[in-house]
Amino acid sequence: GVIEEVLKNEGDTVESGEVIGKFKEGAAGESKPAESKSEAKAEAPKAEEKSEAASGDAILSPAARKLAEENNVDPSAVKGTGKDGRVTKEDVQNYVDSNKSSGGAPAAKPAAMPEVNVAQGERAEKRVPMTRLRASIAKRLVDAQQTAAMLTTFN
Numbered sequence: 001g002v003i004e005e006v007l008k009n010e011g012d013t014v015e016s017g018e019v020i021g022k023f024k025e026g027a028a029g030e031s032k033p034a035e036s037k038s039e040a041k042a043e044a045p046k047a048e049e050k051s052e053a054a055s056g057d058a059i060l061s062p063a064a065r066k067l068a069e070e071n072n073v074d075p076s077a078v079k080g081t082g083k084d085g086r087v088t089k090e091d092v093q094n095y096v097d098s099n100k101s102s103g104g105a106p107a108a109k110p111a112a113m114p115e116v117n118v119a120q121g122e123r124a125e126k127r128v129p130m131t132r133l134r135a136s137i138a139k140r141l142v143d144a145q146q147t148a149a150m151l152t153t154f155n
Contacts, residue, residue: 001025063089071096093125 004024008014060068060075064087068075071092078095080087130138 059085060087060092061089064092067092067096 001023003021005022006020007022008018008020014020059080061082064078065075067073067089068078068087073092073095075087078087078091081091082088
C-alpha cells in the first residue's frame, strides 16, 4: 500500500493506539531513496547478502569475512560447511592453513599494517558444546548482571 493521508506531523505528541496516517491498499507508490543514513546502512547489508546468494557466491559469517579480508582470501574459493553452505571462520582458517602448508601462493599482507610478533602456542581453537552446569551458571550470571542496580550511592 501507499500512505494516502498523514494525520499527525513529525514532532507531534500522540497517544498509544491513536491513528497517525491512512494507507491506500493496492496502490503502488514511487520508490524513494532512504531519508536517513542509518536506514540506508541497514538496508545495504541485506541487499548485499541477497545479491551474493543470488549470484551463487559464498555467504560468509562476519568472523569469516574479517578473517578472509585479513588473509586476502577469495571467499568464493572457500567451500562452506556451515548452515545452508555458509562459510564459517573455521572454513577460512582451514583454507589459509592448507594454502600455507601446500606452498600455495602466500597471502600478501597490507604494507600499512605493522608486523606484530605474537607467540604462537600449540593450542588449537576448538568449540565444544556447553554442559548443563555451565549453561545454568551463564544464565544466572546474565540474570544477575541485568537485574543489578545501575547506580549505587553512599551517604
